[in-house]
Amino acid sequence: MISALSLGTLAGSDIIIGADYRVVFSSPELQPAAGKLADYISKVTGNRLSVSGDTDPEKAVILQTDGGKIPNGFNIAAKGNSVFITGSSLSQTVRGVYAFLEKFCGINCFTSEITVYSLDEIRIPSDTDYSYAPYFEYTDTDWLSPKNTEYSLFNGLNGSQYRKIPAEYGGTVSYISGFGHTLTNQFCSKDKYFESHPEYFSLNMGRRKANQLCLSNPDVLEIVTEEVFELLRKKHNPEADLQIVSLTQNDNIFFCRCAKCRAIDKKYGSHAGTMLEFVNAIARKVKEAGYDNVVLDTFAYRYTRAVPHGIAPEDNVCVRLCSIECCFSHTLDDPSCKTNVSFMKDLQGWSEICKRLYIWDYCTNYSNFTGIFPDFGTLQKNMQIFYEHNVKGVYEEGNYTMNTCDTEFGELRAYLISKLYQNPYRDLKADRDAFLAAYYGAGGEYVGEFLDIITENAPKKHLGIYQPMTSTLSLSSKQIAECDSLWEKAEEAAEAEAKINVRNSALSWRYWKMKNRASEFSDSAKYEENKAKLTDDINATGIEKWYESTAMTAFFTSVYQMLFFSLYPVINSIVNLIYRV
Template sequence: MKKTLCIVISLVMLFLTAVPAFANGGALTLSSSGGTDYSIVVSANASEVEKTAANELKKYLDKITSASFEIVDDTAPAREKEIVVGDTNRRDYSTLCPEGADDDAVRILTDNGKLYLTGGKARGALYAVYTFLEDWLGCRWFTHELTVVPETTELTVPAIDYYYEPCFKLRQTYWMFSTMYSDFCAVHKLHGIMAYLPEEYGGGRYELAVSSVHTMQQFVPKSLFETHPEYFGSDENGNRNPNLQPCLTNSDVFDLALAYAKDYFSKYNAVLSISQNDGADFCRCEKCSEFIKAHGNTDSAVMLDFVNRVADEIKKDYPQAKIETLAYQRTQTPPTGLTVRDNVVIRLCPISTCTLHTLDDPSCPPNKKFSGDLSGWSDLTDKLYIWDYSTDFQYYYALYPNITTLQGRYQYYRDNNVVSIFDHGCGEVTVPAEFHELRIYLVLKLLWDPDTDIEKHISEFCAAYYGEAGDDIIEFIENFEKSDAGFNIRTFKECHNGCQDGGISLLNNSSLSSSDVKKLDSIIEKAKSRELTDDQCRAVEGVELSWRFFKNATFSGEFNWYSPFTDPEGATAQLVKDMRDYGIVLLAENWSLYFRDEEPDARMMPTFWYRDENDLPPDILRDMRLRVFAHGLLKTLFAPVLFIANLF
């Protein structure tokens, strides 16, 4: 990690506050006056992960204490004072970890002068080291660039007897920034997606050798439509269409998918995704319609039945193989009268949920619907995975209000037997702004432990990342998310739907009052006035840019066209310049919106910045003309007032 911020943590901070309470009765003094009597012990046959664990422990202990901790293998004579990492001859592993311990389980124990750091066979020793460094010694890895390591000449740890198994067995994210780096993923116990985790960090990727989702087009490509239209979905009028899902009750379609699956598993020791194409309606032929109607009137019926049948055949030759499918949009609701095969993984996608309510809030219709579907799938399978969303795909840099509801969301997943979470963020974006790095940090903490002290993590992160402006940023987040800004936003490509307002789009209707805007503006100005380092100034600037971008998209504040006292075109031009100067290029998913050489049309919301006026939807064009006319009229009517105001 490039820049390590080494600080001395005082008595009022994390590192030393825990020690006095355990000064007697099993406490270990690992270092005193810059020296140590302890050595780090690993097995002579240590795995790559255990070797990494020992090396990482030495690196950080040396930094913290200025002592030099020696690493020896367990063929050396046993000593009274040892830090034992992984499975060694110093103690029977079965006395430390239960039989069948999770691969990522963490075990930390002090006993008879020794400190044991071990756990699950795959990554437990490494995770035990990182847990010990973080929870007992105060190390923090906020971003890949910002690490906090305490320094002390007297290192004493209390008596420890700790065992933990994560409830989410697979933890992955799709973000750029810090999670691009395997060392950062490792310290946060993350199984890599953006970063490949080598064996020294325990590997642990969930392998889908080809595509991860929306794979039906691979089995039944559109090129077959001309010769085999019957392979493709039918609308209610009997018209076959290559843009619909394949006909999943067609036996030839099943044979195509099965042949693909057999070939796949002959080549790869990996999970196969058999999942619906994105955005397409399902077949409404008589056979499909009857099956759907008989099993709960949900499209998941034909999808699950199709996947089950492929899984049954595959199991005959590949008993360990697994097939994953999606419960997504039209297949979100589980069917009735069907089971999920034990070699099938269901990945439920809460893309229609709103972020400003908890998932179990009965007053929020989409969340109420989703919670029922989640419960239904949980009853059908013990391998329920989640594909979650924590960004605005249309506006990557607009403020996204989910910080205060993240923990409740993850706890709800845990309570409903979810065993894996993939958090889908803005993985295409390389320049962090908004609260991108904070959100990543919190997601990583919750993936490991949904009951973690989230308020502590927010406070610590903001203090380190934003410096003296940290409390201001927290105040801004709380005020923004508690206001009706973007009321009941849900993540879904091109729109933000209000769950109680009949689908009112945030992009067309700002729900921020002028007093809200002024208050949030004042908090930003307060944050900018603090004494900050260059990095902290840039971090605060990133929040301000995202706030201005949000206001631009919602015609709020200085971007309000219905005020004679604003210059929205000038404000937009300045915003675009500032965002470009910051390094921002990509603004939306799949490069559907990005900064181009030409200047954007400042009369429009960002979605339509680069659209030709003649190519605009009629309602968008009408609204734009109304805004411009109203602003011009107000400017004219208030011209005398503005003239007098400018004199002073």
């Protein structure tokens, strides 16, 4: 009979990283990553391995960068008694190191505070030859832990919005300008030019206002071009994998309707044509000047979302398509969801003409930051759809104002989104369950059951990002009681920090009940008392904002959201009328 122990012995050719191993870096730039790898290995096995720059391939974990052999990505391979981690670039070798830590050393970084070590031995099967190419070149999201460097390295986040990854660990893909809405705020600044040159700005109903630029004005093109070059002189890093300069419209719909702009709009059948003509002209100059790792970014957002005809972005132009109008209880490819059908048409069109298409997506309720946003059933499919439409980068905008509390499932969302960026086809349920166990301890399984209920009962109609709480879940009284019971069980089962995490996450459920006058909020005599208690509990976590902007804005955006879905054909016609070229 072969016991488990003897099976382990039989697999004698497996590599076991013992005290006699070394970590080797094949070029000096990899020394910091080699040191980091040795640190983590010592936390797993207790052995602090030496780190050296020699080329002796015996009993070593060897880090090397070889752009020639590997097109884009990294490879982890066992050869003889050594392990080779080879990347196509420094950043990819570093990614390879963190994949090695997760895959072979059993280390998972669930939040900036929770890193789980599930092994005490590092064993690499002798036939290991694992290759990985990133699904997306740029990834970012909000919430808390994504701001942490180690968390970002473990979970593959590389955008510059929230984190600083030092150059020796591969750096970030950086927006070296502002992140968005930059044209009137940064490049042809309204503060600098509007008073002396109102003709640089958009014409609406006979008046120039500093809402957007008049993109057909040659002086505007010259000013923005000069500013872009000035920025590049200051911030260009030739060593970076990729740097992005954002040339993006302001956050309003008052694009220029002067005769010249309208004629260009008409020529291309979309305002995006006028925007692209403008950005392309600057992109050609940037390319001519030899900035090979620089890309100019522009939005396909609201009035520029429709795909133009007869023009395509230059190779060094990135288009960021924004899904703000979409529904998140139906997947983007759901043919029964008209607003998503319309978005898919544009996604398809842009994917056909763009070399570099990014997505700005949304995963929270902006009229109720703390409230339940049951989009867990669509996150994975939508990420697959992005990838299958040639999307190269994704920013999942969450609750960017979140302060000290997990609400609403912020840490879970950030983790799942990061994992989907790493591989949209992975077993996300397994990732979710591993997270729940790490974050909520013994309470995790009950929180998981709650998540299943809210996912199954996401609105059959639609779910927008300003959805009133009264239409975010369709739950019977029995289900509401069941959810209450699950949160009670979760709190009872969880211990120490995990109990605090359960209580914090339960705030979202209590918030939903308050807005729906359900459960303890159904007794009108005690409503105010219970609301005050909830408010105190939310405030105690340090949450500073309950919604984007003001209470009035939150109210009106919610009303608009309801009307948008209920009266979609009418509202869509009105919007199209406004956006008409």
